[in-house]
Amino acid sequence: MSEVFEPDEVLEQIGGSTELLREMIEIFQTVYPDDVQRIEESIRSGDAEAVRRAVHRMKGSVSNFGKRRAYQLSLRMEEEARNNDLTRMDGLLSELKEELDALLAELYSYTVNA
């Protein structure tokens, strides 16, 4: 079982529509760069509440594709920002970007092969 994306799990969540899943993937591919940029800008600003909001938004996006690695990392970032702790945020963002790359690759693979 993939730690990144399980299509069957998401299909069960949304009622089985492969068409809807494809549309969700298309929308995510379009909006995620803005969400990443929002997190980067908030970290640069040093505003922990802005970081929490930006990461919360990303967490909401990736949660639609299963509560897997990208979700768990977003959750951790959100909790640290809520605790006003931004010390590890740059490193966590790098990890999150890697997880997003992995998720996007699997989502792309699904749209091509399913």
Place this chain on the structure above:
Amino acid sequence: MGRSTMKIIAADDNAVSLHVLRTTLKYWGHDVLAVPDGGQAWKALDSWGIPDMMVIDREMPRLSGDELLERIRVDTRTKDVYVVMLTARNLESDMKEGFDRGVDDYIGKPVREDELRESITKGTEFLTGKMGSTTRDELRRGNIVDFNRRRLLK
């Protein structure tokens, strides 16, 4: 007796989640307006009209779900609208407080089709008089029980 098509405003700042809500509710035959924040949901009451139900995210820019709910409950046009709140938080204390402030039902995020269906069906039955003498408070108390049951099953 009663109609099954509801007029529903869905509000969520997450584009993927909002698309799932809009598509699913429309697929079930409801008349749906999807908006990306609480401010636009509030404005839509004038431009689109008063809905039967609103499915709103808790954390949204401009006007949060909690702030939007507060306005809905004090406005005579909207005080009886059936409000379903989406939340990533699953704290029972949050739920009880929310129900006291006028949330009719909660759904955890990400939205599951079966949970959304259950909530919308109950709201439809309540609004169309199919629940007989069930009061709003009784409905909400039942929804707390159902929410906790769903949470325990996860």
